[in-house]
Amino acid sequence: VVIDCQYWCEKTPRNVMFFSRILKCFGAKLRILHVVRDGRDVVCSVHPSAPDRYWVEPKRWVKEVETGLVLDGHPQVMTVRYEDLVLCYHETVQEILGFLSLQHVPEMDDYPMNAKVVSDNAWFEPARAISAGSVGRWRNPMQRERVDCLLAEPGACRLLSRLNYDMVGG
Numbered sequence: 001v002v003i004d005c006q007y008w009c010e011k012t013p014r015n016v017m018f019f020s021r022i023l024k025c026f027g028a029k030l031r032i033l034h035v036v037r038d039g040r041d042v043v044c045s046v047h048p049s050a051p052d053r054y055w056v057e058p059k060r061w062v063k064e065v066e067t068g069l070v071l072d073g074h075p076q077v078m079t080v081r082y083e084d085l086v087l088c089y090h091e092t093v094q095e096i097l098g099f100l101s102l103q104h105v106p107e108m109d110d111y112p113m114n115a116k117v118v119s120d121n122a123w124f125e126p127a128r129a130i131s132a133g134s135v136g137r138w139r140n141p142m143q144r145e146r147v148d149c150l151l152a153e154p155g156a157c158r159l160l161s162r163l164n165y166d167m168v169g170g
Helices: 013-026 039-044 058-069 082-087 089-100 141-152 156-162
Strands: 032-036 050-054 077-081
Touching (some): 013 032, 013 058, 032 082, 032 089, 039 058, 039 156, 077 082, 082 089
Parallel strands (some): 032 077
């Protein structure tokens, strides 16, 4: 198989299970951005097409984040917190561009207005402006039981701490 592309962006969370194989297959030019999100928000996210169930179980969050962090520090892998991307967009994007050896272009600051892809049949809704609206939803007292399920999962607190998530105030 000959693959002729310069950039490829793919966001399937379970691909973390294949980071090592992907690195081996694509070689030294490949760069992987491993985007992680506060597990408390992740496990509180309701499935868009099934509002009576959650999107991700606590055990899955722990397993996938642990697996992705195995390559933390690898020169071809950069771990980025979702919260940093939405709360400190410009600084975080500059770090990402440096890692990818890319230059900033003004169109990046006006997403999705300048996006080449604004919808896809795999998306639940069209592209929308970056927003921090989903950050910290786990703090809602109605989510306490769900958050406690995550915190009881072996390894969850260690991961949240390793990723510098505030463990106080929940």
